[in-house]
């Protein structure tokens with residue numbers, strides 16, 4: 432549209448926004464993109480990437496301990512938190528530059544500015560005090576950790592954003608929350624030698640995952656030394672004269688720690704962006720309402736990624752971006768497919784999962800077969816580590832379709848990626864059975880569990 436400055440203006444330079452901007456620019460569209468903080472967004476700057484680097488860092492003490500069974504003598508190891516933080520910073524700066532360069536290399540224009548929408552075709556760039564016009568606008572502003580203003584002493588607490596950049600590694604930390612971010616950080620801090628307590632209001636950590644995995648991970652984490660307090664929330668956080676924090680819990684306990692980290696959910700970034708002013712529809716939780724093609728109630732404004740609160744994962748934001756470009760610029764309306772998404776929790780041990788949990792399958796199918804193997808992975812035979820691996824397939828007894836695959840153990844995330852393909856393709860247990868095993872691996876259990884461990888018929892476990 433020649434009358435506008437841009438064919439597309441993207442607000443938010445994270446996983447979804449950068450992908451949409453780059454691909455649209457590659458098509459020859461005139462694209463602008465504004466990012467108020469750092470290009471790369473949550474995933475690169477304060478999410479998936481630094482998190483995984485910290486997971487690696489936190490695994491070394493177990494590797495050192497396990498080495499003894501394999502004949503190694505490892506001298507006493509020491510850890511420097513500041514080195515880890517600095518090296519992480521170097522890596523995310525490298526990635527940030529690549530993200531920005533990729534958009535610019537495709538012909539897009541980048542702005543370091545907060546942006547707001549003043550009219551359906553007009554964006555105001557606050558830092559530059561400049562207004563631009565665009566035919567299409569894409570909102571990809573992501574989300575941020577939910578605050579807890581009702582908690583007395585909340586001002587002493589940190590969130591995942593701050594946890595990555597603490598000046599000192601705490602001696603003791605309390606993490607509140609039971610989702611994957613809380614669980615992953617509990618494992619990270621524990622692995623780095625921090626006395627760690629996870630406090631969760633629900634009955635078991637990681638709701639919506641398969642209960643078998645949740646329970647087994649819980650037990651394994653406790654065995655490692657992480658304290659997990661379910662059915663509890665903090666009532667008050669008090670700063671002591673010595674600078675430490677007392678967290679008073681509903682259970683009556685008081686935990687004295689150096690940091691309290693809240694990981695109690697994430698909220699969409701939609702405030703102070705002019706969205707109410709232009710009549711953009713949002714949910715009660717402040718997420719942007721979109722149709723199946725990611726279009727808002729205003730025809731030329733679209734939204735993708737965490738800000739729409741559909742599935743909050745990087746590959747999902749990227750997929751939604753690709754579908755948006757197909758729909759808006761290639762005349763090929765494409766709705767993102769949110770079904771059967773493989774995912775991982777980088778806990779220790781790791782979770783890799785795709786498809787229905789046992790509980791979900793039982794609600795939807797009359798005859799469910801469960802194939803379950805719990806065993807000590809080979810790497811823990813000589814190491815002597817008392818840690819079990821769990822592999823589980825959930826199968827529809829009538830059609831033999833594999834409905835869910837759930838793994839707890841080393842490399843479970845890598846396995847989940849590969850399992851995402853047969854489950855997405857709707858393959859059956861018979862297809863798994865006629866697949867040759869790769870030996871010796873842990874994953875071979877996936878194709879060698881020939882007989883169901885038990886069935887659930889009409890909600891009743893029958894064998």
Ligand SMILES: Cc1cc2nc3c(=O)[nH]c(=O)nc-3n(C[C@H](O)[C@H](O)[C@H](O)COP(=O)(O)OP(=O)(O)OC[C@H]3O[C@@H](n4cnc5c(N)ncnc54)[C@H](O)[C@@H]3O)c2cc1C
Nearest residue numbers: 443445446447467472473478546572573736737743744745
């Ligand atoms: C600790 C943590 C760990 C995670 N681990 C994983 C993982 O292992 N795997 C996985 O798939 N996902 C993970 N996620 C989730 C993943 O990071 C998000 O799903 C993903 O980043 C969403 O992408 P997005 O483009 O929607 O938003 P974001 O990546 O959040 O990007 C939004 C961008 O918009 C900018 N912005 C906001 N408002 C404005 C404005 N008005 N003007 C200009 N710019 C603005 C923000 O600064 C931000 O950079 C993790 C998240 C967290 C917090």
